[in-house]
Amino acid sequence: MYSKSEQQWLLSLARESIGFSLKERKSYTVDPDLLSPSLREKRACFVTLTLNGQLRGCIGHLEAIQPLYKDVIENATSAAFDDPRFPPLGEEELDQVGIELSILGKPTDLDYKDAHDLIKKLRPGKDGVILRKGAYGATFLPQVWEKLKAPEDFLSHLCAKAGLDSNEWRKGKLEVQTYTVEAFDEKGVIGNEK
Numbered sequence: 001m002y003s004k005s006e007q008q009w010l011l012s013l014a015r016e017s018i019g020f021s022l023k024e025r026k027s028y029t030v031d032p033d034l035l036s037p038s039l040r041e042k043r044a045c046f047v048t049l050t051l052n053g054q055l056r057g058c059i060g061h062l063e064a065i066q067p068l069y070k071d072v073i074e075n076a077t078s079a080a081f082d083d084p085r086f087p088p089l090g091e092e093e094l095d096q097v098g099i100e101l102s103i104l105g106k107p108t109d110l111d112y113k114d115a116h117d118l119i120k121k122l123r124p125g126k127d128g129v130i131l132r133k134g135a136y137g138a139t140f141l142p143q144v145w146e147k148l149k150a151p152e153d154f155l156s157h158l159c160a161k162a163g164l165d166s167n168e169w170r171k172g173k174l175e176v177q178t179y180t181v182e183a184f185d186e187k188g189v190i191g192n193e194k
Contacts, residue, residue, distance in 0.1 A: 045101055
């Protein structure tokens with residue numbers, strides 16, 4: 001769990017990274033020697049941007065590949081400028097966009113027998129879910145349960161996001177992993193270890 005001051009710093013870092021990239025057209029940097037060990041620890045995160053309550057960009061990593069502060073910088077600028085679902089964020093939008101960070105726990109394999117067992121083992125509102133089949137794969141953060149409360153809907157939409165038939169989860173064995181997140185936004189903590 002990150003302290004309130006660390007959460008606020010990470011959110012400021014995300015916003016500053018986006019603003020710096022808008023103005024300077026290059027990546028923001030931070031002196032790691034000035035940071036606490038927890039901010040330099042390798043962690044995976046997602047950065048979600050919203051505008052007027054609607055998704056405006058969401059990019060992240062599922063695996064911890066770099067220190068958290070670097071992951072926030074990279075994912076914040078990618079969410080703002082590289083999410084293929086949206087045009088790049090404009091300077092006029094920067095002050096209006098909301099920023100949410102989701103720090104991921106390590107994904108763990110979910111063993112299940114069939115579709116019924118899969119539904120039974122999922123924890124709506126708590127689990128982020130990664131599913132894969134061959135070259136196809138996708139994830140939903142735990143926050144997606146707020147919009148897709150029924151596990152059947154959640155899995156069908158996740159299959160579609162992965163480029164699979166929406167009923168693929170009912171047909172056969174998919175690779176499934178779950179993870180928790182510590183999520184917070186500029187208004188406060190959304191939920192620790194969702």
